[in-house]
Amino acid sequence: MDIASLNKTVVKRFNSAFMEKADLKVLPEIVADDFINHTAAKMVSSDVAGLIRFIEILHGGFSEIKVDIHEMIAEGDLVATRKTIHAVHTGMIFGHAPTGKAVTFSVMDFVKLRGGKYIAHWGQNNVMEVIGQL
Template sequence: MDMNTEANKKIVLRFNKEVIEQGNVDSFHELMHPDFVNHSAPEGSQGAAGMIYTFNQILRPAMPDLKVTVFQQIAEGDLVTTRKTISGTMTGTLLVIPPTGKEIHISVIDIVRIKDGKYYEHWGINTLPTVLDTLKKQ
């Protein structure tokens, strides 16, 4: 594996730990390309602001002990695919669902394109809709 591919994997791992898990806004700004596009986000929230909002205004208040567990990373060229889980104890409201006090797990697979050492594009799928549906039924 070439050095750029390994460096790209480290950038994505750093993002997952420092930004998603720790909520570090300085790292977020350092790691985001000015032209970043999140292809998985709803129209109107596909830029960097929509991504940090999801982590720090939706997930973190619901799960203050939020943790990211990375199971696997596969990289080729400027793309890094990561299989991970975002988990935590739901002590706050998650969207419209009141706190349950239970641990929840959101499985995620995402693909990130790195450009100039920064997040340039993102595509992803996750089980948040299934988790929300399960929580509504409890």
């Protein structure tokens, strides 16, 4: 398997195991200890601990999380994705009581990998905009 294909496999696993299922056990296998999220939300740190905190916040406020990757492009150590995250607002999040509403978040990510592990992330999403509309 070439490096681009391997990296795409890791990104798919990150989204299915970590984003959708909040499986923290998978992180050491696919995220490097020196990981840096260059576009981390202000309420979380830019390291692995911030990644864990983000997923705790997301899964605390939403259930039935499903990630649909629409496009994925890999070149060398970089993988870009355009995806939609579908969820249901079933928990308290940033002062918003559960509404039971289905929500969708639009996301574009760039991930840099080394040896099959995330080492850097840059992204844009509308998560806070959607939460603000609850």
